[in-house]
Amino acid sequence: MSAGSDASTPGEGPGRRALPPAAVAALAAAVLAGCGGGPATRPPAGGQAHGARATAAALEALLPGRLGGLRLHKASATGAGVLGDDAFSRSLSSFLRSRHLRSSDLRFANARTASGSLELGVFEAAGVDGRRLLDTIVAATRPNAPSLQVAAATLAGRPVTRLVYPGGAVLYLEASGARVFYVGTQSERLATRAFGALP
Numbered sequence: 001m002s003a004g005s006d007a008s009t010p011g012e013g014p015g016r017r018a019l020p021p022a023a024v025a026a027l028a029a030a031v032l033a034g035c036g037g038g039p040a041t042r043p044p045a046g047g048q049a050h051g052a053r054a055t056a057a058a059l060e061a062l063l064p065g066r067l068g069g070l071r072l073h074k075a076s077a078t079g080a081g082v083l084g085d086d087a088f089s090r091s092l093s094s095f096l097r098s099r100h101l102r103s104s105d106l107r108f109a110n111a112r113t114a115s116g117s118l119e120l121g122v123f124e125a126a127g128v129d130g131r132r133l134l135d136t137i138v139a140a141t142r143p144n145a146p147s148l149q150v151a152a153a154t155l156a157g158r159p160v161t162r163l164v165y166p167g168g169a170v171l172y173l174e175a176s177g178a179r180v181f182y183v184g185t186q187s188e189r190l191a192t193r194a195f196g197a198l199p
Contacts, residue, residue, distance in 0.1 A: 059109035059122050062179075064197045067190075070118060072111035079106035091140035101126060119184040120194050130175035134161060137173065137180065155188070156195040174198075 056076040065072055079096070080103045083089040093103060110121030125133055138161065142148055149164040155172060163171040171184045172191050176199075183194040 056107040056109060059107055059124065060111070062122055062199055063109060063111040063120050065111065067118065067120075067194060067197055070113050072113060072118070072120065074109065074111045076107070076109035078108070079103035082108070087143035088140045091143065092136065095136045095140070096125065099125075099128060101128075117185060117187075118190055118194065119182075120198065121182050121184075123180045123182075124178055128178065130177055130179050134173050134175045134180045138163065155183075155192045158195050160195070 056078050060074040060076050063072070063074060065074065079092070083093055083103050083106070092106070096103060096106060105126040106123070107125070108121065108123050110119055112119040123133060123137065124130075138148075138150060141163070145165050147166045149162075151162045151164075153160050153162040153172070158174055160172045160174045163173065165171070168186075169184065170186055170188075170191075171182055172195070174181045174195065181195075181198050183191045183198075185191050185194070
């Protein structure tokens with residue numbers, strides 16, 4: 001799909017898109033399970049505490065709404081609304097419990113083109129250093145992607161971790177303070193532009 005199609009697709013607003021990993025699907029199980037994932041929407045209001053939802057939504061402000069000619073649709077959630085019973089979710093939930101945290105203490109936002117050609121996002125967990133969270137995300141991804149390729153790279157002058165999933169999807173992760181930013185796209189040039197638009 002062309003950039004023009006991404007920019008003009010109607011009917012997609014916050015909470016009305018897939019959260020995959022080519023870039024992320026139930027939060028990160030599909031953002032990070034590598035390649036695809038079914039549709040996921042913003043969790044219902046009754047599922048999370050108001051403060052946690054508000055904090056997750058505030059993360060959306062860190063992400064661009066457009067990148068060049070591409071329109072990006074934003075959404076946000078906490079772990080309480082998206083972590084399930086898959087291997088990724090179980091691993092991440094175990095990590096949170098080890099830090100005396102609840103699933104709602106994991107917050108997530110993303111911005112994605114309608115075609116899925118590009119997804120940007122950010123994770124944070126209360127009191128957890130970004131580097132530790134990044135390493136935890138990578139470790140939690142491996143059970144679903146045993147041949148996951150992990151390598152260091154530099155994009156837009158920023159040190160990132162490059163993940164290549166068995167199906168060929170590519171995800172770039174960057175630890176920044178207490179947050180982990182990510183970009184999912186098959187185009188390294190587009191990924192470089194995306195990191196240049198992140199704080």
